[in-house]
Amino acid sequence: MELRVKRAPRIEAEITVPGDKSISHRAAIVAALSNGVCNLRGFLPSDDCMHTVSALRALGIQIEQPEPDILIVHGKKRVLTPPKDEINCGGSGTTMRLLAGLLAGQTFETRLVGNPSLTRRPMDRIIEPLRKMGTDIVAEGPEQTPPLRIRGGSLRGIHYRSPVASAQVKSAILLAGLFAKGKTTVDEPSASRNHTELMFNYFLIRTAKSEDAISVFGDQIPESRDFSIPGDISSAAFWLVAAAAQSGGHLLVRNIGLNDTRTALLGVLVRMGAQVREAVEGVDQLEPRGVVEVTGVPLKGTVIHGKEIPQLIDELPALAVAGALANGTTIIRHAHELRVKESDRIAAISHNLRGMGVQVIELNDGLEIHGPAPLRGARLSSFGDHRIAMAFAVAGLFADGETIIQDVECIRESYPGFEKALDEFISPSRVRTSTPVIGTLMPATPVEE
Numbered sequence: 001m002e003l004r005v006k007r008a009p010r011i012e013a014e015i016t017v018p019g020d021k022s023i024s025h026r027a028a029i030v031a032a033l034s035n036g037v038c039n040l041r042g043f044l045p046s047d048d049c050m051h052t053v054s055a056l057r058a059l060g061i062q063i064e065q066p067e068p069d070i071l072i073v074h075g076k077k078r079v080l081t082p083p084k085d086e087i088n089c090g091g092s093g094t095t096m097r098l099l100a101g102l103l104a105g106q107t108f109e110t111r112l113v114g115n116p117s118l119t120r121r122p123m124d125r126i127i128e129p130l131r132k133m134g135t136d137i138v139a140e141g142p143e144q145t146p147p148l149r150i151r152g153g154s155l156r157g158i159h160y161r162s163p164v165a166s167a168q169v170k171s172a173i174l175l176a177g178l179f180a181k182g183k184t185t186v187d188e189p190s191a192s193r194n195h196t197e198l199m200f201n202y203f204l205i206r207t208a209k210s211e212d213a214i215s216v217f218g219d220q221i222p223e224s225r226d227f228s229i230p231g232d233i234s235s236a237a238f239w240l241v242a243a244a245a246q247s248g249g250h251l252l253v254r255n256i257g258l259n260d261t262r263t264a265l266l267g268v269l270v271r272m273g274a275q276v277r278e279a280v281e282g283v284d285q286l287e288p289r290g291v292v293e294v295t296g297v298p299l300k301g302t303v304i305h306g307k308e309i310p311q312l313i314d315e316l317p318a319l320a321v322a323g324a325l326a327n328g329t330t331i332i333r334h335a336h337e338l339r340v341k342e343s344d345r346i347a348a349i350s351h352n353l354r355g356m357g358v359q360v361i362e363l364n365d366g367l368e369i370h371g372p373a374p375l376r377g378a379r380l381s382s383f384g385d386h387r388i389a390m391a392f393a394v395a396g397l398f399a400d401g402e403t404i405i406q407d408v409e410c411i412r413e414s415y416p417g418f419e420k421a422l423d424e425f426i427s428p429s430r431v432r433t434s435t436p437v438i439g440t441l442m443p444a445t446p447v448e449e
């Protein structure tokens, strides 16, 4: 399937986006371990999250889905049953890595498989700590890649200093820690998204936090609760970047997750010159949610690096497109992790930007992008990667002629309905004009380069 995109008219939109992917995975998993029925609203029914749901069902958890975004999860007090077959995680690294943590606490053997993209992704980062905790876990692929075979058992709590700032690694260890004896602690080189910790706290699991470390105490059963998942800022990122890069463009996103381990994108857009305002409207379920408003200006280039990287890792493809449209050079460094996402995103971004006529230098750990480029419509590949497909759909909104993105089925992994949302985003007749809310919003925090 391909997606055809033309230059956008003036952007004036008020939107919501589907539920947060990271929070959806975690809500389903923690609810499954809980001691009763949990109603989850705003669940993201994307391919990735549905792989987590199918996996939990295969492990004996009853999950009803009366509407695509509502799950009723019947928690079984941490009791899982052996699956009849291997478990397919599709293209979802989060499913495979978080499940590995969960299965580390089970005495039966499970085999986790994935699609070709997931089968290329590194699993040594979870194998090492889970083995230290006492799990029998092997990767069948070359260089510690999937499939994984896991047999858990009696685990011991460890203090693990992770070499990568990865929420998936942290979460796998913390989930295993729930089944371990004593305290399990994870230290990160810099803070990654903290949804697992918040979800644990919301389900009344005792944790402890020090500067860069988070601990969980073993042998706890989550207390069943209902949870409502806010919109995914990583999905909103495509629209936020489009509005920010169009001089005079204006966008309001409502009911969006504003967890401060996820909002670095807003700070970068402010640094690039855009007017960005945000207001947290609720933190009742520990995850902040609210509204973001962006007004576009001619953007200027920036440097994105260091501790900011783990907090906007999924937004870098969209920010690279913003860089191509900005005045001056945009440099992204310390982003090696992009090489091991659903595709090698550094190679994919530079290949596609070049295809649209942008001067770009590929660095080992990032990109140097020379803007502003008059983008040319081109035929581009998604590289089988949802975020590459969507970032270049946004690029197409600023290009001369038509941009064709091939193999866009992968978009369903994180953003079902993206193509329809794109139509609505650029079709003035279908857009509701927003009531100005500027007075009630705070400017997003500018962050130093």
Ligand code: S3P
Residues within 6 Å of the ligand: 021, 022, 023, 025, 094, 165, 166, 167, 168, 169, 171, 192, 193, 313, 314, 337
């Ligand atoms: C995720 C963490 C990030 C992110 C991924 C979702 C999660 O990966 O890229 O899309 O839900 O924990 P890493 O933590 O491996 O960087």
